Amino acid sequence: DGKTARRSFDTRERRNPLHAISAWSSQHQLVLGQVAVDEKSNEISAIPRLLTLLDIENCIITLDAMGCQKDIAKQIVKGKADYVLxxxxxxxxxxxxxxxxxxxxxxxxxxxxxxxxxxxxxxxxxxxxxxxxxxxxxxxxxxxxxxxxxxxxxxxxxxxxxxxxxxxxxxxxxxxxxxxxxxxxxxxxxxxxSHWQVESMHWMLDVTFREDESRIRRGTGALAFNVLRKIALSLFKQDTSKNISMVRKKKIAAIDDEYRSVLLKTGIKML
Missing domain, CATH: 2.20.130.10 (CAC2371-like domains)
Incomplete structure (x- = not known):
């Protein structure tokens, strides 16, 4: 599914806000890959590019109505996966x-x-x-x-x-x-x-990480920070050492070196 970082536009440079198509694994609770596009209308062309980056064999691919396209269904089947569109x-x-x-x-x-x-x-x-x-x-x-x-x-x-x-x-x-x-x-x-988990991920990027309020927009800054937020989100989700909200995990990670080490070890295990 796709999401726009609404305030990443740059009027002076005539640059549209960042719109990224993400592949979310509901089983592993993390983003497997993403492709950035200029406008939402380009999602149809971006989805096939994203699928080529992934090993989708034996997976079920879910897409919203914009991804309900004959060529996309053909590509999913060719990749030995199933689809729900x-x-x-x-x-x-x-x-x-x-x-x-x-x-x-x-x-x-x-x-x-x-x-x-x-x-x-x-x-x-x-x-x-x-x-x-x-x-x-x-x-x-x-x-x-x-x-x-x-x-x-x-x-x-x-x-x-x-x-x-x-x-x-x-x-x-x-x-x-x-x-x-x-x-x-x-x-x-x-x-x-399970498809709605990706919407939950987008909600957390906006509410917990306040992505829509970010004015980072020079060069590839918006894209770089979008990737970093998703990595942090995945680390917090995979961490089981603290049974607390993600907001509290963020605050503790900012001041506790030991907890940051735990998160980094979790990231190494994910790799």
Whole structure:
């Protein structure tokens, strides 16, 4: 996923703010690689470049709607990996076709070999969220030839219902995904949920490391400090010596030589 360092622009030099595409490992809780681009619209061309830097074999690659592109799906499959891609308005024709297939299958009936569903409930921050995930195997021959993407096996539908504990107000949102994964609905939901960890990483860069407020912009300064923040973030996440917030870890690391040594040893183990 991509993130912009909003105040890294330079009006005098006519330089746009830094926008970096990051590959986040939800299993290892660290950034595996990144590519800097000039504008957000260039994410589509930057994602293939980032994928070439990584060994993605046997991994599940998740991307938001901007990365839902036929060539990107082909590259992921060629790299012997699977994909889960968010399906929205940028692929409206494909979305309409798959929704039609979904409703047709529901009307005519499904089998345990083509359809499964799973629900989970979580509570926190004053609300209760129920996520209902459904996965349907696609008959590729039914699709238009333009939509028979490499590796495409299933369509995933996630319905999230949120209830506010105090007000009792409820809201519901439905999201669609296409995937090369076979029928395993719990794995599909886990992949969808894991994608939001990269958004959490971006939030921590802004809130804990205050990246959006940084005016470092000369030369490659913005990019260099972006990399350093992500390295520090990974070190704090991997460190288990202190069960405290990342903000407190930052403060202790600034004044405690011994704790900084612990963090550096953690970094060496990661390498």
């Amino acid at each position: 968010a399906l929205k308005g940028n692929q409206s024709g494909m979305k309409a076709e798959l929704e039609a297939w979904w409703h047709k299958s529901m009307r005519e009936g499904t089998t345990p070999y083509t359809y499964d569903e799973f629900s989970e409930v979580s509570a926190g921050h004053g609300r209760i969220e129920t996520r209902h995930c459904e996965q349907l195997i696609i008959d590729r021959s039914w699709l238009d030839k333009d939509y028979r993407w490499d590796g495409l096996q299933s369509v995933i539908k996630v319905t999230a219902t949120v209830e506010e504990k105090l007000s009792g107000k409820k809201s519901e949102e439905t999201r669609w995904y296409i995937s090369s994964l076979a029928l395993n609905v719990q794995q599909a939901l886990d992949a969808v949920r």
